[in-house]
Amino acid sequence: MTTVASNQGILYVVATPIGNLGDMVPRAVETLQTVAVIAAEDTRHSSRLLAHFDIKTPCIAYHDHSDETRVEQLIARIQAGDSVALISDAGTPLVSDPGYRLVRSARQAGVKVVPIPGACAMIAALSAAGLPSDRFAFEGFLPAKQVARCTQLQSLAADPRTLIFYEAPHRILETLQDMAQVFGAEREVVMARELTKTFETIKGSNVSELAAWVESDSNQQRGEIVLLVHGAPKPENEAMTPEHMHIMKVLLDELPVKQAAAIGAKLTGLKKNFLYDWALQQAE
Numbered sequence: 001m002t003t004v005a006s007n008q009g010i011l012y013v014v015a016t017p018i019g020n021l022g023d024m025v026p027r028a029v030e031t032l033q034t035v036a037v038i039a040a041e042d043t044r045h046s047s048r049l050l051a052h053f054d055i056k057t058p059c060i061a062y063h064d065h066s067d068e069t070r071v072e073q074l075i076a077r078i079q080a081g082d083s084v085a086l087i088s089d090a091g092t093p094l095v096s097d098p099g100y101r102l103v104r105s106a107r108q109a110g111v112k113v114v115p116i117p118g119a120c121a122m123i124a125a126l127s128a129a130g131l132p133s134d135r136f137a138f139e140g141f142l143p144a145k146q147v148a149r150c151t152q153l154q155s156l157a158a159d160p161r162t163l164i165f166y167e168a169p170h171r172i173l174e175t176l177q178d179m180a181q182v183f184g185a186e187r188e189v190v191m192a193r194e195l196t197k198t199f200e201t202i203k204g205s206n207v208s209e210l211a212a213w214v215e216s217d218s219n220q221q222r223g224e225i226v227l228l229v230h231g232a233p234k235p236e237n238e239a240m241t242p243e244h245m246h247i248m249k250v251l252l253d254e255l256p257v258k259q260a261a262a263i264g265a266k267l268t269g270l271k272k273n274f275l276y277d278w279a280l281q282q283a284e
């Protein structure tokens with residue numbers, strides 16, 4: 001394990017608002033005001049945010065495509081005692097944004113990395129979508145080309161977790177139509193658009209209805225968008241719990257298979273045909 005020298009600086013990973021400046025947390029302002037330098041995805045873009053909060057700290061550009069010397073220079077600077085703050089254009093760095101190379105190299109070099117949490121579009125969307133949030137998978141941006149996009153969707157079609165995607169406004173309609181094709185028209189999808197901003201819209205529906213709604217209103221094809229997809233329903237053979245089996249065995253001791261399946265369906269919520277087939281398999 002690498003140990004952190006106490007006279008070193010710190011790499012702070014600082015979240016910034018995703019639209020509403022009121023979401024800038026006080027600790028983020030304080031950190032950006034006090035570090036030696038801010039490594040920003042786009043210094044011109046960030047200059048507006050920094051001016052708004054009267055942050056005068058010098059800024060340098062950092063991107064994951066920056067050459068290796070930029071990463072090395074930043075790490076050397078932290079090791080020499082300066083603290084550095086990493087920010088992206090909006091939201092949490094590293095979440096579909098630059099920062100991975102810097103944070104990984106910093107940790108490998110034994111530099112202390114401290115997160116300053118704040119806005120993140122996918123978490124904001126998940127918190128308001130009303131979809132299961134106990135297990136979810138963040139999938140970032142889907143491929144831009146349709147064949148690759150459908151292949152990716154296909155690989156996720158049976159995933160039981162809530163799926164979260166970022167999508168560009170000019171592709172939203174095609175993506176919803178592809179989702180209807182691959183996941184089936186009935187799959188529930190929530191579109192969270194322009195979160196924290198004036199035209200914030202959160203709309204949930206089955207995916208074919210949502211696609212038709214987006215097609216009929218071009219305003220829905222603007223701005224920044226998160227798509228959340230209900231996980232795949234469990235295959236019914238996995239839905240048979242020990243309790244369901246017990247209910248069915250008691251019913252089958254007393255009743256013909258057809259009647260047991262019909263009553264079992266009412267008691268368990270499972271489909272009558274499925275329980276009928278299950279009962280026949282037990283008799284084999």
Ligand code: SAM
Nearest residue numbers: 018091092096097120121166167194195224225
């Ligand atoms: N790092 C950011 C975060 O923490 O959410 C994400 C950066 S990624 C380059 C930009 C994408 O995030 C947008 O295309 C959109 O899909 C999503 N996004 C960002 N801000 C948003 C907002 N206010 N409402 C909805 N989606 C947003």
